[in-house]
Amino acid sequence: MAKALRIGPNPQASPPSKRAGGRAEKSAARREAILAAALDEFAAQGFAATRLDDVARRAGVAKGTIYLHFRDKEALFQDLVRSVLSPLVGKLETIAQADAPLRALAERIVDVFVTEIYATRRKDVIRLIITEGPRFPKLAEFYYREVLSRVIQAMRGLLRHAIERGELESEAIFRFPQLLVAPGLVAIIWSGLFDRFEPLDVRALMHAHLDLLFGKGTR
């Protein structure tokens, strides 16, 4: 199986060692190496300032090889974002179908956010969508269609339940589910810009947020 882009740690690409594996495996491995390298570079430099030379070097392949796997720089970028976010979609829908008290669900969601997004390269991808999205309408659309709208949909479902059960008095958050994820976004942005001046404890931030929404005693 062609391993998906490693999300957690991010080791330097090993030099093309003689691992076992047929043509197809090798090709897929190269593709993944390029994606991983591209993520590093795009996250660090932004789309425009990233040089494919650097991506190739980091991936341990020749520059031309990139073009065997991706039409051009833009396709590499978009494929990268898609490849990182796609697996997320499934996970999110699973959570939303669970049936549990709202607060418990919220805790679970926070936990998923912290461990599956904030602590991984996915955080960088989200940041890339924020920073490069305006120049890549297709990407913004993909993200909206495949991720955001589903997340919002799922959340609205949860919240409707909660309101019906009387677990939630205000319907503000039902109208604006963005309010639920806002602190997460802020944390992602903050971490890239201001952590060196004032580090942010994301988990604590998110729980303070829940306290605000549900009242402190309800945990």
Place this chain on the structure above:
Amino acid sequence: MAKALRIGPNPQASPPSKRAGGRAEKSAARREAILAAALDEFAAQGFAATRLDDVARRAGVAKGTIYLHFRDKEALFQDLVRSVLSPLVGKLETIAQADAPLRALAERIVDVFVTEIYATRRKDVIRLIITEGPRFPKLAEFYYREVLSRVIQAMRGLLRHAIERGELESEAIFRFPQLLVAPGLVAIIWSGLFDRFEPLDVRALMHAHLDLLFGKGTR
């Protein structure tokens, strides 16, 4: 008086008409025209993808003229951000010194945010800090030092008051003032990326947020 960079509307640079004005005025006007054009271009294309050729054309000046006012592309960018944000700082501190019930103050702050930031080019500058900040540490530092830390400081002052007066039960927001502005940031990001799919009523969003924080009845 040298007019500051127009923040509200953003008309195309008028052709060099024969307005009254000495050399200094003309020079200052040109500088402002360049800044305005730069804001348009940087906001639309990002720093790296913006061509000074386009900035010049939009400002109605020759390419070389830019270099009479700014050392290079980077200085233009940084001066732009500073010139737009600097006036903001004073305003923010004025508000923070007012003495009024927390909810009233919060309403005022929301109002200032909507009318002075969200509805103006400043929104674009904030977005630029978010998108380009990682490549401009100096800029992130400027923003943190001159804007963010002051805003946070002022907010903490307000919140301390409120807690002492018993207007605020949870101290969560005191520990993480970021939670107060999070919806504003989200609105800014959303507007750039997803408004065409699902427009966002910022004022309503912000007030829903206040309802969540203070309870609906307290307005």
Place this chain on the structure above:
Amino acid sequence: MAKALRIGPNPQASPPSKRAGGRAEKSAARREAILAAALDEFAAQGFAATRLDDVARRAGVAKGTIYLHFRDKEALFQDLVRSVLSPLVGKLETIAQADAPLRALAERIVDVFVTEIYATRRKDVIRLIITEGPRFPKLAEFYYREVLSRVIQAMRGLLRHAIERGELESEAIFRFPQLLVAPGLVAIIWSGLFDRFEPLDVRALMHAHLDLLFGKGTR
């Protein structure tokens, strides 16, 4: 009288003080200031790398003023060389007409070279002819016609005399008067390139040269 370009010392241009002097004097003074500044800059940077901005600043005039006195950068350069070298021509011819033993004349010539050329800005002008001449055929021609050919002519006259009087046995130097001035040129070049590694005592060099030509005892 409009003072000629100062050849000896080279003080910074004084700011436009209120000296006495009518329009014409002031204009001429400005012209000289520009020429002096141009000499400094051309000598230090070469023709192509010299910026008229720097010349203007050094001369204490505005950039546009240069164009009131010289058609363009090239004319400034050529006029500069001419203005510095022209006075030299007369001097050279005077010497050549003197009637004295060859060795004595040679000593005099060496002295003139050292004090009137090597120790002055004229050295820089000679260097400029050497370095920029290939790009300014007109200039090379001027120099050849107005200076070199006359010097050679005069020298041949002297040498013919000397041969007739039996003061000079070899006619080598008659056929190649360049041999007489060669050490002077070498000194000029050396001083610009290698003096920091190995300083050259020009006067001693020139006299050693004379010793070689005439024998040591003849002084």
Place this chain on the structure above:
Amino acid sequence: MAKALRIGPNPQASPPSKRAGGRAEKSAARREAILAAALDEFAAQGFAATRLDDVARRAGVAKGTIYLHFRDKEALFQDLVRSVLSPLVGKLETIAQADAPLRALAERIVDVFVTEIYATRRKDVIRLIITEGPRFPKLAEFYYREVLSRVIQAMRGLLRHAIERGELESEAIFRFPQLLVAPGLVAIIWSGLFDRFEPLDVRALMHAHLDLLFGKGTR
């Protein structure tokens, strides 16, 4: 073997014919073509006025190709000078070690100068050092350290020998070996500036010079 920069003739770069040769050979050939073209252009225009566009066209490569072989314009220039002069150093030292009557050695040196420098592109490189040296201290230093000081050293050795043997009466030339090469330099400069007005027979000039130094009869 990677051919060194052709020193003698200087044909236009042939269009990329299908000669035999691996990648490395081709790369080296291109490098040499660029160096040869650069020599032509620098010699004709000087450093500042030379356009890399022209160098590329003359070398039959694209502009970008230059940057595959040289960091920038300055590196190209300095590498060019070094590549042309380096082989010279060895030759010079070989001659200096020979043991022969001074006059014979001098004749040999003159011969080497005429055939290996004056009749080749090396003449142009020497001229470049003279014309551009002031703006390239590194280059002047290289030339002094690698060429000049060695030549002077070697000459002093020869001359000491000669003095000890009584072949040389005056020690003037021992103190100023520059006097030996001065006519060579003058010839180089003359050829670039005044040959069209008055051609110079270098070989005759150099021998006249030797006659002056050693007396005519000693040849």
Place this chain on the structure above:
DNA sequence: GATGAATGAGGGTTCATTCAT
């Protein structure tokens, strides 16, 4: 005349993309 802000052509350098090996 004098100024210096404004112009815009020109050139060094970068880098996405191609293609011969």
Place this chain on the structure above:
DNA sequence: TATGAATGAACCCTCATTCAT
């Protein structure tokens, strides 16, 4: 398939020259 040398369009920046004041 993979390579990486080669390409050349694009862009930042400089500076000689002009011209309104």
